[in-house]
Amino acid sequence: MKDDWIINESDRVLITGANGFIGSKVFEILLEYGFTKVRCLVRSSKNLSKLERIADSSKVEVEFSKGNLLSREDCLQASKGVSVIYHLAAGVEKSFPGCFLNSVVATRNLLEVAEKQTLKRFVNISSIAVYSNENIPRGGLMDESCEVDKKLLERYEPYTYGKAKQDELVLEYSKKHNLPYVIVRPSVVFGPGKAKITDRIGTDTFGVFLHLGLNNRIPLTYVDNCAEAIVLAGLKKGIEGQVFIIVDDDLPKSREFLSLYKRKVHRFFSIPVPYPAWLFFNILWEKYAKWSEGQLPPVFNRRSCAVYWKGNTYSNKKAKRLLGWHPRVQMAEGLKRFFVFMREKESKKC
Amino acid sequence: MLNVGIIGCGKMADQHATQIQKIPGVEIIAVCDKETLMAQDLSERLNIRRHFTGVEEMLQTVKLDVVHITTPPQSHHTLAKLCLESGCNVYVEKPFTIDTAEAEDLIGLANKKNLKITAGHNAQFTHAMIRMRELVRNGYLGGKPIHIESHYCYDFGDESYAKALLGDNNHWTRTLPGSLLQNIISHGISKIAEFLSGDNPTVIAHGFTSNFLKNLGENDIIDEVRVIVQDEDSTTAYFTFSSQIKPVPHQLRLYGRKNSLIVDDDHQIVIKIDDKDYKSYLRYFLPPFQYAKQYVSNFSGNFVKFLKNDFHLPNDAALKTLIESFYSAITQSVPLPLTYREILLTSRIMDQIFRQIKTENIS
Numbered sequence: 022m023k024d025d026w027i028i029n030e031s032d033r034v035l036i037t038g039a040n041g042f043i044g045s046k047v048f049e050i051l052l053e054y055g056f057t058k059v060r061c062l063v064r065s066s067k068n069l070s071k072l073e074r075i076a077d078s079s080k081v082e083v084e085f086s087k088g089n090l091l092s093r094e095d096c097l098q099a100s101k102g103v104s105v106i107y108h109l110a111a112g113v114e115k116s117f118p119g120c121f122l123n124s125v126v127a128t129r130n131l132l133e134v135a136e137k138q139t140l141k142r143f144v145n146i147s148s149i150a151v152y153s154n155e156n157i158p159r160g161g162l163m164d165e166s167c168e169v170d171k172k173l174l175e176r177y178e179p180y181t182y183g184k185a186k187q188d189e190l191v192l193e194y195s196k197k198h199n200l201p202y203v204i205v206r207p208s209v210v211f212g213p214g215k216a217k218i219t220d221r222i223g224t225d226t227f228g229v230f231l232h233l234g235l236n237n238r239i240p241l242t243y244v245d246n247c248a249e250a251i252v253l254a255g256l257k258k259g260i261e262g263q264v265f266i267i268v269d270d271d272l273p274k275s276r277e278f279l280s281l282y283k284r285k286v287h288r289f290f291s292i293p294v295p296y297p298a299w300l301f302f303n304i305l306w307e308k309y310a311k312w313s314e315g316q317l318p319p320v321f322n323r324r325s326c327a328v329y330w331k332g333n334t335y336s337n338k339k340a341k342r343l344l345g346w347h348p349r350v351q352m353a354e355g356l357k358r359f360f361v362f363m364r365e366k367e368s369k370k371c
Numbered sequence: 372m373l374n375v376g377i378i379g380c381g382k383m384a385d386q387h388a389t390q391i392q393k394i395p396g397v398e399i400i401a402v403c404d405k406e407t408l409m410a411q412d413l414s415e416r417l418n419i420r421r422h423f424t425g426v427e428e429m430l431q432t433v434k435l436d437v438v439h440i441t442t443p444p445q446s447h448h449t450l451a452k453l454c455l456e457s458g459c460n461v462y463v464e465k466p467f468t469i470d471t472a473e474a475e476d477l478i479g480l481a482n483k484k485n486l487k488i489t490a491g492h493n494a495q496f497t498h499a500m501i502r503m504r505e506l507v508r509n510g511y512l513g514g515k516p517i518h519i520e521s522h523y524c525y526d527f528g529d530e531s532y533a534k535a536l537l538g539d540n541n542h543w544t545r546t547l548p549g550s551l552l553q554n555i556i557s558h559g560i561s562k563i564a565e566f567l568s569g570d571n572p573t574v575i576a577h578g579f580t581s582n583f584l585k586n587l588g589e590n591d592i593i594d595e596v597r598v599i600v601q602d603e604d605s606t607t608a609y610f611t612f613s614s615q616i617k618p619v620p621h622q623l624r625l626y627g628r629k630n631s632l633i634v635d636d637d638h639q640i641v642i643k644i645d646d647k648d649y650k651s652y653l654r655y656f657l658p659p660f661q662y663a664k665q666y667v668s669n670f671s672g673n674f675v676k677f678l679k680n681d682f683h684l685p686n687d688a689a690l691k692t693l694i695e696s697f698y699s700a701i702t703q704s705v706p707l708p709l710t711y712r713e714i715l716l717t718s719r720i721m722d723q724i725f726r727q728i729k730t731e732n733i734s
Binding site for chain 2: 064065089092116117118119121122125126129174186312313314315316
């Protein structure tokens, strides 16, 4: 056990959503840190090959607990004797009830059965998207001190809504039951395994790629870096009740990212759209959605437009200071690996 | 003012509530879910005054004219019965019940209590289906169809549902007598039932697991079904359910004595196939032109509806139409949008399909 950790390497930890993009990296890093009792809660025993491969190479005691967080029985089984819970499972559905159920109800179930005697920390994985930048000017700093968006319904984002409600639940539960918790809000997590260009750069919804990010810095975090920050958030002493935004160093501008992508992965046509024009389009769309009672759902609206494309700067000082975290993969290297992965994906498509 | 309540606060409840709130003279005054967080969230998001965790408590506390039941089908019969006994009219999401015996019981009780009940077969009320019905009513087919083909398929690419179902051996769908099929095919079967006569058509069903699911290690779910139906007037029907056909079709073809019709529900297109005889080579040149004209006419019809703000994603618009028609049947004593006969016949055909597929797969 390191001096500044709250648990020993031999203490049992639980990862929910362990089979996911970030969860499997959290698992890998915990094993790398020497943890010998890691329990992975997974929905299905199918498609465990990635986790099994990691587990086989480490030769430690790994438990794959098959279950669903909507079942209290499964939560009880999964949380038995656990010292730290890394709660990464989330609702990623398109509907509000779907996201609410799989984020909020699932979290409540887990919290209710977690063994208070052994549980030393609950690491709640949220998202940077829950913040509002309404009162931050273009180019202004977004960090942990910013306010969480109170009008998330207007943004019409079920995932973000579910995450914000999940955070509220954790805070409420902590007040009532003295739950030791830390909230981690990763920025856009990228890396091999997730074949997507973030919407913060642009969208091809209308059949042609609209480049919306232009000169904005894109809040990215490479999956290994993000996973390590999450692991540390469960281990470090003296950070109870803290919230961390996870964002890497040397954030690229959207324009730089897109130009590199086109050079390294594949070339495609894109139309640059200035923020005021895009904001105007979002305002019109939102007004039409309201007038037509949802004939077009308000997926484009002024609040989400501001959050994703207004352009802010981001700080990882708090994570570095309190978690002792430093991105282990530099941005240039992370981008290189991502582009290699995407090129392979694209060539398979061809 | 019609006072409405909703039992079950999941995805379907959201869709119902959104449509109900657009109907004038109607207010959702209470929602209920055994999971208090779900009930509370729905009531907060959609500004609904009361939320409950117990159905009986809700029925005793607030005076409801109509209750929508949007819970998993296993609970439909019990909940609908409770509501009917409390004097409420009931809209039950599809599938109406687990089997015909339950369906008959509910309809019998509704009749006895002089209340109304309907099933969530909203796919019957898309713009295209309504246009088709008008044509049939005006004699375009030349009477009852000779043959019907209903394709109602499902895409396992819809990850949210597929993941939930495939990743969870205890998913509620798996415990239905017809498993995945029971939760989906009633839309496609009701399109056939609408045109059949008699109460006991002959049904021959064949079902199997697709190679796609087998390769995922899933052997319990039947996701490919072919059915032949024949009624007492010798009207026949083919029903196709597949999780593999691309693009995923939701189509109805009606073959009549005089003419035939194609309803493409995915694109809200109705195509009339006229029985016209063209001389010699003209048959290769004039009909394509006529069809092109019909497609253009479908396009302009859909576009005008969109401009008039009457084209909310077809199934949402259809849901609103069905709900409004049901409410009209309650308040104005006009006929119900779905006859009880159609609901029961759909249920009987489904029972037969599940029974035969089960026997076939056991043997």
